[in-house]
Amino acid sequence: MRSEGMFHRDVEASRRPFLQLVGATGAAALAGCFGTDSSPSNEEITGDEPMTDRTFTAPTSVLPEDMQWNSANDSNYPDRPGYVVFDRLVYFQATTGEFVAGALADWEVTEDAATLTVQDDLTWHNGTDATADDLVRKLHISLYDSHPIGNFTAVENVTAVDETTVEVGLETTVSEPVFLNSIKSMLLDTPAAQYDDILSELEDDPESTALSDFAAAEPIGTGPFQYERTGEQELVTTKFEDSHWADRVNFAEYRFRFIDGNEQAWQAIRGGSVDALHNIFTSPDIMGSFPNSVLEIQQPANWGLSIAFDHDHKHFGRRAVRKAIAHAVDREIVAENSAGGGDAKAPVGTPTGIVGNFDDSADDWLDNPGGFEEYAGRNTDRAAELLESAGFSMEDGTWVDEDGETLTFECKVPAAWNEWVDALITFNQHLQDFGIETNLITRDDSVYFGQDLYGDTGFDAAGFWWSDGWTYPYHSLNWNLNSADAQTVYNYPTSVDVPPKGDPDGDPETVELAPELEALVGMDADSDAARRKIQELAWIFNYDLPQLPVQEKIDQCFVSVENFKVAENPDPATSVQYPTTYLPRVGKLVAKAED
Amino acid sequence: MQQYYLERTLQAVITVVSVMTLAFFLLRLMPGNPADAYRAELIQNNPQLSQADIDHRVEQKLNVLPDAPLHEQYINYVAGLLQGDLGESINEGVPVSEIISEALPWTIFTMSLALLLSFAIGISFGAIMAYKEGSYFDNGLSVLSIFCNSIPNYIVGILSIWFLGYQLELFPTGGRYSTEMEPTVGLLEPIQTLAFLGDALWHASLLILSYTVVAAGGWALRMRGNSIQVLGEEYLRVARLRGLSERRIATRYVGRNAVLPLYTALLIAIGFALGGSVILEQVFTYPGVGYYMIEGLEARDYPLMMGVFLVMTVAVVLGVYIADLTYGLIDPRAQTRGGDHR
Numbered sequence: 001m002r003s004e005g006m007f008h009r010d011v012e013a014s015r016r017p018f019l020q021l022v023g024a025t026g027a028a029a030l031a032g033c034f035g036t037d038s039s040p041s042n043e044e045i046t047g048d049e050p051m052t053d054r055t056f057t058a059p060t061s062v063l064p065e066d067m068q069w070n071s072a073n074d075s076n077y078p079d080r081p082g083y084v085v086f087d088r089l090v091y092f093q094a095t096t097g098e099f100v101a102g103a104l105a106d107w108e109v110t111e112d113a114a115t116l117t118v119q120d121d122l123t124w125h126n127g128t129d130a131t132a133d134d135l136v137r138k139l140h141i142s143l144y145d146s147h148p149i150g151n152f153t154a155v156e157n158v159t160a161v162d163e164t165t166v167e168v169g170l171e172t173t174v175s176e177p178v179f180l181n182s183i184k185s186m187l188l189d190t191p192a193a194q195y196d197d198i199l200s201e202l203e204d205d206p207e208s209t210a211l212s213d214f215a216a217a218e219p220i221g222t223g224p225f226q227y228e229r230t231g232e233q234e235l236v237t238t239k240f241e242d243s244h245w246a247d248r249v250n251f252a253e254y255r256f257r258f259i260d261g262n263e264q265a266w267q268a269i270r271g272g273s274v275d276a277l278h279n280i281f282t283s284p285d286i287m288g289s290f291p292n293s294v295l296e297i298q299q300p301a302n303w304g305l306s307i308a309f310d311h312d313h314k315h316f317g318r319r320a321v322r323k324a325i326a327h328a329v330d331r332e333i334v335a336e337n338s339a340g341g342g343d344a345k346a347p348v349g350t351p352t353g354i355v356g357n358f359d360d361s362a363d364d365w366l367d368n369p370g371g372f373e374e375y376a377g378r379n380t381d382r383a384a385e386l387l388e389s390a391g392f393s394m395e396d397g398t399w400v401d402e403d404g405e406t407l408t409f410e411c412k413v414p415a416a417w418n419e420w421v422d423a424l425i426t427f428n429q430h431l432q433d434f435g436i437e438t439n440l441i442t443r444d445d446s447v448y449f450g451q452d453l454y455g456d457t458g459f460d461a462a463g464f465w466w467s468d469g470w471t472y473p474y475h476s477l478n479w480n481l482n483s484a485d486a487q488t489v490y491n492y493p494t495s496v497d498v499p500p501k502g503d504p505d506g507d508p509e510t511v512e513l514a515p516e517l518e519a520l521v522g523m524d525a526d527s528d529a530a531r532r533k534i535q536e537l538a539w540i541f542n543y544d545l546p547q548l549p550v551q552e553k554i555d556q557c558f559v560s561v562e563n564f565k566v567a568e569n570p571d572p573a574t575s576v577q578y579p580t581t582y583l584p585r586v587g588k589l590v591a592k593a594e595d
Numbered sequence: 596m597q598q599y600y601l602e603r604t605l606q607a608v609i610t611v612v613s614v615m616t617l618a619f620f621l622l623r624l625m626p627g628n629p630a631d632a633y634r635a636e637l638i639q640n641n642p643q644l645s646q647a648d649i650d651h652r653v654e655q656k657l658n659v660l661p662d663a664p665l666h667e668q669y670i671n672y673v674a675g676l677l678q679g680d681l682g683e684s685i686n687e688g689v690p691v692s693e694i695i696s697e698a699l700p701w702t703i704f705t706m707s708l709a710l711l712l713s714f715a716i717g718i719s720f721g722a723i724m725a726y727k728e729g730s731y732f733d734n735g736l737s738v739l740s741i742f743c744n745s746i747p748n749y750i751v752g753i754l755s756i757w758f759l760g761y762q763l764e765l766f767p768t769g770g771r772y773s774t775e776m777e778p779t780v781g782l783l784e785p786i787q788t789l790a791f792l793g794d795a796l797w798h799a800s801l802l803i804l805s806y807t808v809v810a811a812g813g814w815a816l817r818m819r820g821n822s823i824q825v826l827g828e829e830y831l832r833v834a835r836l837r838g839l840s841e842r843r844i845a846t847r848y849v850g851r852n853a854v855l856p857l858y859t860a861l862l863i864a865i866g867f868a869l870g871g872s873v874i875l876e877q878v879f880t881y882p883g884v885g886y887y888m889i890e891g892l893e894a895r896d897y898p899l900m901m902g903v904f905l906v907m908t909v910a911v912v913l914g915v916y917i918a919d920l921t922y923g924l925i926d927p928r929a930q931t932r933g934g935d936h937r
Binding site: 063064066073074075076079146147148212213215231232233234236258259260261264267271414444445446447448449450451454455483484485488489 | 626627628630631632633634635636637638639640646647648649651652686687688761764768769770771772773774775776778880882895
């Protein structure tokens with residue numbers, strides 16, 4: 001049993017490969033070859049669609065009867081249904097970089113405080129009003145649960161000012177996007193009826209496990225659909241008429257059908273037993289087997305594969321080797337192979353540590369993108385030049401260092417993350433073509449994360465990720481240059497010697513990374529100072545390559561328009577994570593009128 | 596004879612303890628542990644979490660994870676086991692016995708039905724094939740039986756899901772019963788009970804079919820071989836000379852003697868059927884004990900894996916044990932030989 005999650009099973013990873021293979025794999029593949037298609041097309045949403053009795057059905061990977069609804073308890077928490085039953089505080093439209101209202105109607109972040117305003121017509125599913133006290137409870141519990149917001153504030157600084165307003169006193173200056181990014185995954189899901197006692201226990205003993213031990217049998221949320229019942233195969237939620245979203249919801253039920261595995265999910269939407277797939281990597285050949293009524297909706301994930309180098313390694317600790325590898329590998333081909341020939345992986349353009357490669361918006365942060373090294377790939381002349389300058393030479397088609405030691409390494413990757421494995425196969429091929437001996441090692445998930453990355457076994461090079469899902473450049477730059485992960489997973493130093501920005505031949509200067517990132521976190525995101533600082537850090541990233549970012553993932557959601565109408569890309573609302581859970585709220589996923 | 600029973604009982608107990616001990620240590624020798632598995636899950640689900648946060652959550656979740664030396668853990672486990680305590684699932688946070696008691700009836704339901712069906716079909720066809728030895732019927736069915744018996748049951752499962760589930764939509768492709776169905780088993784509610792059992796049977800049909808098709812082939816071939824051997828025995832000639840009817844000879848003389856050796860195999864198969872459920876239950880997303888075995892394996896949930904493993908071991912050992920103890924009762928020749936031997 002497990003909880004559903006952001007990158008779980010139906011996204012980047014396809015776990016339990018053997019059993020999935022023997023599961024519906026063959027059946028799904030075979031089934032895709034059959035069927036006729038006279039599918040209806042999408043229709044324009046007018047905004048005055050009548051209420052219907054229709055049911056929208058989507059998958060869940062948690063057995064309905066085993067579900068529990070405490071998001072702080074990872075066992076059997078149904079993530080996707082949680083996004084329907086509970087409201088997020090804010091929703092983030094990735095393509096516009098805009099935060100929009102959720103349980104919060106408004107917010108303001110100043111130098112020393114963040115003021116959060118709860119929607120004034122917010123109602124819990126048990127009929128009680130959701131107020132500022134409820135938000136305070138949520139924030140307090142989150143702080144006791146080590147939520148990242150604890151980087152800026154503490155329990156005693158979070159107080160209700162009035163019925164709908166909460167003030168969060170900030171202990172460090174933090175810009176609005178950094179603050180909002182830190183709360184964007186937060187749900188208003190801790191009603192007094194279930195969590196008052198838990199909060200009291202945490203106040204008495206912050207080390208108490210009362211929160212993680214609690215398993216709520218039924219959820220009390222504020223979302224547009226409320227829990228009705230669970231059956232063997234389905235969770236049934238029904239429209240909550242007192243929801244502040246209710247006016248825009250025109251279908252009666254939102255059901256979640258238990259579907260365990262990608263192949264079953266694909267088959268389910270082919271066969272029409274579900275109306276949507278929330279988020280699932282699907283290659284073009286599989287998409288080709290879907291009925292025409294199934295629409296793909298893409299969202300940038302702001303997350304993707306990189307190659308992490310062990311900076312304590314004899315060879316990878318040397319910048320020239322990392323740069324040579326970056327020049328030798330063609331990221332476009334790697335990304336294309338990783339996506340099975342589709343467009344669900346955007347190759348990283350110029351590696352700067354800034355996300356936004358799906359639409360080149362990463363370059364918008366740079367005044368002079370051309371001033372950064374592009375590392376275009378398959379540039380073996382430049383790669384050879386770099387290695388030779390570092391004392392390497394080519395012997396019998398293989399690079400050796402000044403001691404005659406072959407430049408060789410193992411590249412580890414989690415075995416069940418098929419797309420990563422595909423990417424790394426191409427990556428290795430390019431390096432082998434260039435004369436660097438590489439060996440791809442696929443590892444069990446738990447061994448890979450528990451021992452190779454975060455344990456004592458370590459690695460020479462490994463598939464990792466260069467952004468942590470957040471968009472503002474501070475987050476990805478901090479992740480790569482200054483995080484605990486950077487220092488412990490790939491042993492990145494706390495300071496680096498780099499030439500001045502835009503002058504690769506200039507005299508190197510030592511840059512202490514932590515103070516640079518700390519300075520950025522407090523700067524107004526729209527200010528020139530923040531932009532300059534971001535560019536300086538991007539330069540360091542580009543020049544030193546703490547990791548080699550390879551690709552950026554694009555989430556794929558699928559909706560059948562057989563009985564529903566849905567907004568399509570590029571509507572900004574479709575770029576909210578898990579659009580199947582957000583679009584109904586804003587009237588952009590509505591039922592067609594019944595016959 | 597008493598000593599025979601005693602020795603068999605002792606053998607069974609020693610087998611269970613040995614297998615349990617081996618499993619206990621082998622599971623812990625697997626690469627990765629519950630903390631690693633949980634860390635992997637957290638990272639996949641929450642890429643925004645810092646390493647410190649992940650450490651904290653792993654620690655909170657697994658604060659019950661014993662850090663005592665392995666031999667101490669083993670002693671504690673055995674001590675708990677002797678008191679009927681299978682431990683608590685690390686991943687689920689509920690007692691393993693609760694998970695097993697909820698899942699086991701479903702596995703028993705499907706596997707026992709599948710086993711009985713395959714046995715009945717297998718011995719029926721096997722006997723007919725033996726009687727028609729050398730005929731087209733015999734040759735054809737022999738080839739078919741070998742073919743069926745050679746295919747892994749999960750391949751039959753995939754094909755049946757595809758054809759009967761997805762293409763013809765005759766059967767559900769997963770789950771134990773319909774969402775709308777209220778699980779009801781009670782003498783006072785016969786209609787609801789029948790409806791529920793019918794629905795459960797409908798959901799289990801493809802799983803049962805997958806096991807049955809494969810296993811029936813094996814039973815048929817064995818029965819055919821045994822029957823042909825019996826048909827060549829002198830006492831059948833005597834029976835015919837005595838003027839006994841062919842029907843009586845077929846059922847009382849041939850059938851009974853040919854099926855006797857299969858009795859032991861059937862009892863052993865009961866145990867192995869539980870083990871065989873592991874992959875089939877995954878294929879059909881059928882939450883029985885086999886399904887939870889894989890769940891436990893993925894999460895390196897030692898108590899859950901041990902609990903399911905123990906149930907399967909006990910089932911196999913019990914099957915062999917009962918076969919040992921009772922074979923003499925249904926076949927007095929074995930009893931005599933056993934007695935003589937002792």
